[in-house]
Amino acid sequence: MPRPRSLTPAQLASAALAVIDREGLAGLSMRAVAQQVGMSTMALYRYIDDREELEQLVIESVLGAVDTTPPATDGSWQERIEILVHRVRDSVGAHPGVVPLIITHRHRSAGLMRWSESVVGILTEAGLDGRKRVIALRCLLAYVVGAIQLEHLGSLAGPGTESIAGLSRTEFPHLADTARRARTVDADEEFHGGLATLLRGMET
Template identity: 65%
Template sequence: MPRPRSLTPDQAAAAALAVIDRDGLAGLSMRAVAAELDMSTMALYRYVRDREELEALVVELVLSGVDSTPPPATEAWHDRITVLVARLRDTVAAHPAILPLTPTHRHRSPSVLRWSETVLGVLGEAGIEAEDRVIALRALLAYVVGAIQQEHLGPLAGSGTAAIAALPADEFPHLTATARDARSLTPDREFSGGLDLLLRGLGARSAP
């Protein structure tokens, strides 16, 4: 089977991402990526050590699209954080199948590190102290990942919400009522509403 004379990390990552987008994360393997590149599996091992390295390359390829430029300092800190979080959400949501890989490989991604550095800078300027900044950064990352997973990989909208609304109301009065209320929620409204609640909590820990 023919193979290119050389293979860059971005080429390997793009092939792996194509496999994930088409076949899901379960379809990712060295063999599948080699086939995508029209090369033998053994030839791929000359450029990529193993699946773990492939995963890290994919995470960085996707997250390299995140703009980590600080929003204008003239804006309120929570608005600046909202902009940064929205950039991360929009970038990752374009390839939701990679979400399970992001917690494992985020510390190896220069793009995530740059985004995190910007977020921490904004939080520091808002007067949020050291330990609270750690908690805030991790909470924001967990919220983005969890919200995108819920929206794309396990949505309650549609049949899920209908199934919950159909539960016995005497046994699950709060769930059934909430499911009925949820029918009018859009994914964007749900995301922004949850982020607003999180940022309000952070605001209570900021300097006066």
């Protein structure tokens, strides 16, 4: 592979995402990204200071692609929030290995700040303010990140659920029954149902 004369932040982020998609977050390193773009590790340091900066580029690449435009006002505030949440799910879901990076870099992500601003605007229009609005935003952020992580790394229908379904019905009757029923719940139903439950709890 010929060595590029220069690398843009977007090219670096794309290379890092390719590494994460192929090898998982554990495989991300300056060396791996350097190999991805066809240059030496030392040469890569001409463009970026360290892995932390690389991670930040990755997060901005993924979250920066999210459409943060507030949805049309003809729907309910819950429906508008759902649209924004699903935009994040679609973008991050294409690269689930980056989820831990969102937790680490969320306060420095311009993309996430723009998304949060749109969400807070809708919550404000719905009558949530002060402490209620703080809690609502944090709950939504926690739900989005956690649900995406569970969907790709430990869904209700995964091996762990099968193990729980086999627990003693005498000792764990409710848990074992719930796990057995979880076999019929797909990722979309789980995500939509959880989000709807959360939003109903926010009603003023």
